[in-house]
Amino acid sequence: MTEPQNPASEETRHAMPAKLLHDLRTELGPIIGYAELLMELAHEQGQECFLPDLQNIQTAAKNMAAFISANFRGIGLPETPAESATQQAAASGTS
Amino acid sequence: MPKLLLVEDNEMNRDMLSRRLQRKGYEVVLAVDGPSGVEMARTHAPDLILMDMSLPILDGWEATRRLKSDAATQHIPVIALTAHAMSSDREKALEAGCDEYDTKPIELPRLLGKIESLLSRAAHSSAEKPTS
Numbered sequence: 001m002t003e004p005q006n007p008a009s010e011e012t013r014h015a016m017p018a019k020l021l022h023d024l025r026t027e028l029g030p031i032i033g034y035a036e037l038l039m040e041l042a043h044e045q046g047q048e049c050f051l052p053d054l055q056n057i058q059t060a061a062k063n064m065a066a067f068i069s070a071n072f073r074g075i076g077l078p079e080t081p082a083e084s085a086t087q088q089a090a091a092s093g094t095s
Numbered sequence: 096m097p098k099l100l101l102v103e104d105n106e107m108n109r110d111m112l113s114r115r116l117q118r119k120g121y122e123v124v125l126a127v128d129g130p131s132g133v134e135m136a137r138t139h140a141p142d143l144i145l146m147d148m149s150l151p152i153l154d155g156w157e158a159t160r161r162l163k164s165d166a167a168t169q170h171i172p173v174i175a176l177t178a179h180a181m182s183s184d185r186e187k188a189l190e191a192g193c194d195e196y197d198t199k200p201i202e203l204p205r206l207l208g209k210i211e212s213l214l215s216r217a218a219h220s221s222a223e224k225p226t227s
Contacts, residue, residue: 018179022149025178029200030107036203037115065200 021072028068031061097214098122100141102132102158103176104150108199112145115203121210129153133161136168143213148177148188156191163192170221172213176201 035058042050099121103109113123124139126132129150136144144162148155155175162168175188178199185196195209 022178025199026105026108029105029178030111032200033108033111033115033203037111037118040118061200 017072021068024068025065028061028065032058032065035061096120096122097142098124098139099210100124100126100132100135100139100144102126102129102135102144102150102155103147104128105147108147112201119207129155129158132158133168136162136171137165141171142217143210144171144173145210146173146175146193148175148179148184156187159188159191159193170217172217174206174209174213 035054039051039054039058042048042054097120099116101109101113101116101123103112103125104127109125109127113125116123124135124141126135130153132144132146132150132155133153135141146155146159150158153161155177159173159175162171162173172194173192174195174197175191175193176197176199177184177188188196194213197206197209
């Protein structure tokens, strides 16, 4: 027989991983964002030689974000609707 | 040129996002915490506010509640930006009065779509208001 879940303990159980996920995502934001900004600038200024490396930085950071989300989902942390849409777009190669 | 108010305490996120938005043709004014965000919304009258939820002094939920309870700022669309993971965070942001919600790391095309949609909705509803 399954014991009824206590909402308070469920919240407490999620509090620490939720904060860690929040902090990791916050730090990944500038890595992805600056890489994309530099890709735009490199393209505009005819510095295409930098694009492959910048693309690698962006891809690695996005992979890290997906890896973090997947692992946190594995411990039962629910994803947000926006995150779900992003994951679906990434899976279909449209992001 | 639409004016956006970006309320964000993380310096790198603030710099990166404001520069990317400026390159897309927006004027961007910046605030670094909840109280200055509320004050700048009153003094700068932006067309839209991008509100980080985890802010010092006054968090984004309370700042949005104050903006939405003030006649001078309640019409300004607010997009909540958060790196919080819980699905309840979206409901919490909407309950506070946010008009939209997006998660970090920011996907710029997705965020731009939400900005454009809210700006166009706001322009449409202000055009419908009777002039008295």
